[in-house]
Amino acid sequence: MSRVVIIGSGIAGLFAALRLDKAGHEVIIITKQRPEDSSTNWAQGGIAGILDKTDGEGMAAHINDTLACGDGVCDEEVVRCVVEEAGDRIRDLLSIGVDFEKDGTEFHLVKEGGHSTRRILHAKDATGAEIERALTNAVDSSDNISLRPHTLGVDLIQRTHGNPEDGIKGIWCLDLGTGNMNAISADAVLIATGGCGLLWERTTNPSVASGDGLAMAVRAGAASKDMAYFQFHPTALMAGNDKPFLITEALRGEGGVLLDNEGLIKYRAGHEQPEKYSFTLKSSHHGSLATRDVVARACDQRMKVTGADNVWLVTDHLDKTKLHNHFPNIESKLNEYGLSLGVDPLPVAPAAHYMVGGLSVDIDGKVLMENGNEIPGLYGIGEVACTGMHGANRLASNSLLEAVVFANRAADHFIARPNNNLEDVPSWRAEGMTKLEEHAPLVRDLETLRKTMTDDVGIVRNFSRLQRAKRMLELLSIEVDLIWTKSLPSRELVELRNLILVATHITEDAIRRTENRGLHYNKDLI
Ligand code: SIN
Numbered sequence: 001m002s003r004v005v006i007i008g009s010g011i012a013g014l015f016a017a018l019r020l021d022k023a024g025h026e027v028i029i030i031t032k033q034r035p036e037d038s039s040t041n042w043a044q045g046g047i048a049g050i051l052d053k054t055d056g057e058g059m060a061a062h063i064n065d066t067l068a069c070g071d072g073v074c075d076e077e078v079v080r081c082v083v084e085e086a087g088d089r090i091r092d093l094l095s096i097g098v099d100f101e102k103d104g105t106e107f108h109l110v111k112e113g114g115h116s117t118r119r120i121l122h123a124k125d126a127t128g129a130e131i132e133r134a135l136t137n138a139v140d141s142s143d144n145i146s147l148r149p150h151t152l153g154v155d156l157i158q159r160t161h162g163n164p165e166d167g168i169k170g171i172w173c174l175d176l177g178t179g180n181m182n183a184i185s186a187d188a189v190l191i192a193t194g195g196c197g198l199l200w201e202r203t204t205n206p207s208v209a210s211g212d213g214l215a216m217a218v219r220a221g222a223a224s225k226d227m228a229y230f231q232f233h234p235t236a237l238m239a240g241n242d243k244p245f246l247i248t249e250a251l252r253g254e255g256g257v258l259l260d261n262e263g264l265i266k267y268r269a270g271h272e273q274p275e276k277y278s279f280t281l282k283s284s285h286h287g288s289l290a291t292r293d294v295v296a297r298a299c300d301q302r303m304k305v306t307g308a309d310n311v312w313l314v315t316d317h318l319d320k321t322k323l324h325n326h327f328p329n330i331e332s333k334l335n336e337y338g339l340s341l342g343v344d345p346l347p348v349a350p351a352a353h354y355m356v357g358g359l360s361v362d363i364d365g366k367v368l369m370e371n372g373n374e375i376p377g378l379y380g381i382g383e384v385a386c387t388g389m390h391g392a393n394r395l396a397s398n399s400l401l402e403a404v405v406f407a408n409r410a411a412d413h414f415i416a417r418p419n420n421n422l423e424d425v426p427s428w429r430a431e432g433m434t435k436l437e438e439h440a441p442l443v444r445d446l447e448t449l450r451k452t453m454t455d456d457v458g459i460v461r462n463f464s465r466l467q468r469a470k471r472m473l474e475l476l477s478i479e480v481d482l483i484w485t486k487s488l489p490s491r492e493l494v495e496l497r498n499l500i501l502v503a504t505h506i507t508e509d510a511i512r513r514t515e516n517r518g519l520h521y522n523k524d525l526i
Contacts, residue, residue: 001026002187002418005171007153007213010040011128012382012403013192014135018096019411021144025418028184030151030173032208032491035136036129039194039205039383040400043128044248044329045112046100046120047093047404048397049086059083061116066398069114069291070391071518073226078363078388082398082405089404090121097134099123110326111253112396114291118253120397125248125327131400150176153212154494156189156220156378157425164221164369167376170425171216174489181428181489187419188377190410191217191367192403195355195383196502198495201454203352204236204246210495211502213384217359218501222378223370225386226357227502228510228520231394232459234258234295236351238310239337244351247313247330249292249396254326258288258295259312260302264345267314274314293393293519296350300459303349312345350459356394356519357509358386365410377419379410392518428489436487442496445476449499457507461522466511473504 002025006013009031017027031037050058062083067074094100100121101108109118123130139145152174160166170185193213197205218224235252236244252258259267263277270277275287283298284290290298299311315323320342324331331341339346359380360368365387367378382403389402436442449472456469480497487493516525 002420003028003185003422004188004190004414005030005184005186006190006192007171008038008192008194008382009035009136009147010038010192010194010382010403011131011135011400012407013190014132014139015404016190016192016381016407016411017145018135018138018142019408020414021142023411023415025144025415027145028186029139029145029147030153030171031147031149032152032176032212034149035147036132037206037208038132039209040128040403041132042204042206042246043400044125044246045250045397046110046122046127047090047131047400048115048120048395049090049401050083050119051087051090051107053087058119062119065114065116066389066395067391069393069395071393072391073517074391075388081363082389082402085405085408086401089401089408092408093131093134093404096138098131099134100130110250112249113252113286113289113295114395120250122250125250125329128400152176152491152494153193153216154181154489155216157183158220159423164375165373168220168378169423172428174491174494176491179488181430183425183427185422185425186377187422188379188414190379190381191359191384192382192407193384196499197352199450199453199499199503199506200352200458201450202236202244202349204233204244205352210499211355212495212498213380214359215498215501217367217378217380218505220378221369221375222367222380223360224357224505224509225360226392226509227506228513229356229390229392229518230352230506231292231354231356231519232296232350233353234292234299234350235313235348237333238347238349239339245333247346247348248327251313251315251327251330252288254322255318256288256313256315258299258348259314259345260306261308261312262306264312264314274317279311291393292396296459297521299350310347310349313348314345315342318342354394354399355383356386356390356392357506358384361385361387363387363409364413365406366413379414381406381410392520430488433486433488436483436490436493439490439492441479442483442492445479446496446499448472449476449496449503453503457503457510459521461510461520463511463522463524466507466522469507470504470511473500473507476500477504
């Protein structure tokens, strides 16, 4: 029996844990908050995929849509592999107990931006929560999987310090309950920590999305890839002072339309369907249901031109009973703000949503170094990994699919070559370190970081703002290192250090790029 440590409790981490458990391995899952505080749990839309393995046409269309959305940057072999494995993995989810919506005996399928047809399975408007529920239940009933909540991975332990090619033998983590640093030895570590939406002031991500896994792997010698491609979701609700709430693209798939102030006035005065008045038509003939990069940019541009804080999503022309049945969570959230689905125009604006780039990994999820060699014993799965599936822009609802396929592939890879060589792991060096008494400078530096990324490394970029961000990040990095070298880790300190590193990779990748593709849009390159 080998021991595998998995960092993160979203779909990728939990699915891989179940696979490894079934093969008889010991699994320890560490997760920063409660298991359900993952981006998976917040995913609304669904999981794209063709269930019928004989439906070659359906798969070809899914592959083509993914490649087109990825704007020439996808790895076609990876896309093919993920689309072809979709049916088996979705059936695995069903057998674990995930309850996707049905229409009679068939699955009810929805459509989102960039999809040429309905191919997305869903559980009303809370698909991720349903997947998380089923996977967590299954993990809870396993004897070989121990799940440690409120445990923050801090750094990977290399077999030979300073030599990534010798591999990883464990992890140092912070018990957020006791404040103690612990070392866990492992035959392999699977990083499934999700993304880094907290880098921007407005994000649809949960408060755990601080790029921890990416940062710790990079410090252990891993390469990052395509970091400039960060996806902003076009429609996060702008109501109240709460955290932005996602309004799923599936609502536009059912006919919801984006309008600016002027379009809304014209629509109300006219007798035509709202799409006729949508500013999005100037960007694509697909209008409000164009791919996410195009729609988010169109919203951003409209808001900048008009000075408005939001655009409007209108749904009053749609069947209210259908809306009520398909989007109950969105409906009840809207009601909290005195808004009514199918009646009121909804104020929405783009928000940071998904890290399309990430750790460079191969087709089995093995983490790679800059020279293309693997780091033995280290895997990256889910949002943290850049597999080549999404190219320069992720097709909606392909992320849960990619996560489950790569979780399975990484687990299979380990199971076929189980390393069984637990080594002693050193304790965290704590001599001379003191407990951080004042967190105020960290709070201020985090605000500066998020402001910098929002203002200078957002949806539309230019070289001078990117260079300004780079200088600011260098300064923030010096400041956080000064504190890091003399303090015992705290959650705030670990996260800030990670966020600054990830922001640096995003900014530097954006500066290096000489052409606009997908989600990377630099005005100086037009
Ligand atoms: C959404 O429901 O709009 C988000 C789905 C996704 O990001 O794939």
